Amino acid sequence: MMDEEEVILKKKRRKKRRRRILIRLVTCVILILALIGLITVISLIVYGVSRLVNRFSQGGSQASVVETGDPAPVSDIDIPNVTIDDPVVVSSDSSSSGDQHLTINLQMLTKNPYSRPGKPLNSVNAVVIHYTASPGGTAAQNREYFEDLRIHKTTKASSHFIVGLEGEVVQCIPTREIAYASNQRNDDTVAIECCHKDESGKFNSATLDSMKKLTAWLLVRYGLSANDETIIRHYDVSGKLCPKYFVEHEDEWKKFKDSVADYIEKNKEALKAEDYLIFKQ
Ligand SMILES: [Zn+2]
Numbered sequence: 001m002m003d004e005e006e007v008i009l010k011k012k013r014r015k016k017r018r019r020r021i022l023i024r025l026v027t028c029v030i031l032i033l034a035l036i037g038l039i040t041v042i043s044l045i046v047y048g049v050s051r052l053v054n055r056f057s058q059g060g061s062q063a064s065v066v067e068t069g070d071p072a073p074v075s076d077i078d079i080p081n082v083t084i085d086d087p088v089v090v091s092s093d094s095s096s097s098g099d100q101h102l103t104i105n106l107q108m109l110t111k112n113p114y115s116r117p118g119k120p121l122n123s124v125n126a127v128v129i130h131y132t133a134s135p136g137g138t139a140a141q142n143r144e145y146f147e148d149l150r151i152h153k154t155t156k157a158s159s160h161f162i163v164g165l166e167g168e169v170v171q172c173i174p175t176r177e178i179a180y181a182s183n184q185r186n187d188d189t190v191a192i193e194c195c196h197k198d199e200s201g202k203f204n205s206a207t208l209d210s211m212k213k214l215t216a217w218l219l220v221r222y223g224l225s226a227n228d229e230t231i232i233r234h235y236d237v238s239g240k241l242c243p244k245y246f247v248e249h250e251d252e253w254k255k256f257k258d259s260v261a262d263y264i265e266k267n268k269e270a271l272k273a274e275d276y277l278i279f280k281q
Contacts, residue, residue, distance in 0.1 A: 100270040112150030115158035131243035139164030156180040159193035167206035201244030220271040226261035
């Protein structure tokens, strides 16, 4: 009898032990699931809060948005090669050196309401010259400034092209789209922003050389001749002191326009050639 009782007792204990183990297992599983749930909820809350904060900070700066319309417009005439929407180009080897070539670095802005609205530029009647008004600033930095406007939203500004201190040319808006550069002439002009070393706004020879070539190329591509109506300053549109040096030195401005006309005269065939522009990305 004693033995039987012991056997029964042992069985009961074993059953109890199994039940305890089972309960612990289930508890563990529930705890793990709860932990996963908790982590998910916390992640969602953090994500939600960060989005909210983001929206608030954007909303705050939006209030200070001002329409300067300073950057230059681009045209949508069908210009082979240059009116590329999303830079898919291509290019070859070489540098911008050589008098009958000009290298264009394609670095299009992201479409956004502050610097690249994506509106079509349906006709081009002039090229507008601007200066960046940021002494020592590079073409890349000015391009970044335009790009960052989509985040900072502090103003509306952009340009089709930016010519740098080394004569490098960055294109950041296709010529078939308008840029925010030249106020009421955004709709029928292409804009070129030009970098300068100091407060005087004077352009160095490398910058001037690329400005001349780019302006010449644009005029030829749009079938325009070089004159006072087709090569203009931002100043001629709105009276703004831009480009400063060319507003304060009419003789230098005239010299620049003459250099464009002269360059077209001497390089007409080269300017029409498919390979005049060399594209880089
Ligand atoms: Zn300007």
